[in-house]
Amino acid sequence: MNRFLISLYILLLTVSTDVFSADVNKNINADAPEKVLVVYYSRTGNTQLVAEIIALALKAEVRRIEEVKERKGFISAYLFGGYSAIREKCSDIKPMDFNLEGYDLIFLGSPVWALKPVPAVNAFVSKANFKNKKVVLFFTMGGTNYQKAADILTKIIEEKGGIVKSSFGIQSGKKEKMSESTRKAL
Numbered sequence: 327m328n329r330f331l332i333s334l335y336i337l338l339l340t341v342s343t344d345v346f347s348a349d350v351n352k353n354i355n356a357d358a359p360e361k362v363l364v365v366y367y368s369r370t371g372n373t374q375l376v377a378e379i380i381a382l383a384l385k386a387e388v389r390r391i392e393e394v395k396e397r398k399g400f401i402s403a404y405l406f407g408g409y410s411a412i413r414e415k416c417s418d419i420k421p422m423d424f425n426l427e428g429y430d431l432i433f434l435g436s437p438v439w440a441l442k443p444v445p446a447v448n449a450f451v452s453k454a455n456f457k458n459k460k461v462v463l464f465f466t467m468g469g470t471n472y473q474k475a476a477d478i479l480t481k482i483i484e485e486k487g488g489i490v491k492s493s494f495g496i497q498s499g500k501k502e503k504m505s506e507s508t509r510k511a512l
């Protein structure tokens with residue numbers, strides 16, 4: 327009886343984990359690259375968490391994109407931020423290293439705002455040189471849809487000579503689940 331209950335518990339655990347990460351593309355790390363850079367923007371910490379897990383797993387360097395004017399309240403985040411994201415605008419970001427030379431693979435992370443990438447990530451993409459760079463896009467979002475945001479960034483990066491290998495999305499929520507989904511995506 328005990329053995330039956332343990333098997334049932336393991337089965338339920340497996341099923342629930344699969345449902346949670348159902349929208350994650352697999353085998354991103356099939357050909358492990360040598361030098362990896364993780365670049366991300368995060369307002370409330372979700373994308374930062376995913377970025378740090380990727381960096382730890384792949385021994386990557388990390389760069390955080392920061393806006394000149396921090397979005398603290400509802401109005402600057404949801405009204406102005408959401409509106410800028412809808413219009414695919416770039417925001418003013420703090421000076422940072424835009425040079426991607428010397429990296430084999432770039433992981434670029436953005437929260438999803440109004441189904442689109444955030445203005446700070448648009449700004450980074452507009453300034454960095456992606457020529458011949460392999461890129462993996464990752465997103466965090468309250469829901470499950472990151473495809474439109476991925477399509478937008480893919481188009482711009484490929485117009486700049488980059489090669490977008492794949493993309494994945496992690497639904498925001500409990501840290502443990504986000505961490506587990508991220509590790510599964512790699």
Ligand SMILES: Cc1cc2nc3c(=O)[nH]c(=O)nc-3n(C[C@H](O)[C@H](O)[C@H](O)COP(=O)(O)O)c2cc1C
Binds near residue numbers: 374
């Ligand atoms: C302005 C704004 C718009 C958002 N729009 C969406 C959306 O369209 N779809 C979605 O699933 N989540 C949406 N969210 C939720 C965020 O994508 C989610 O909380 C994300 O994990 C935040 O990342 P961060 O903690 O790294 O800032 C939105 C959040 C904000 C602030």
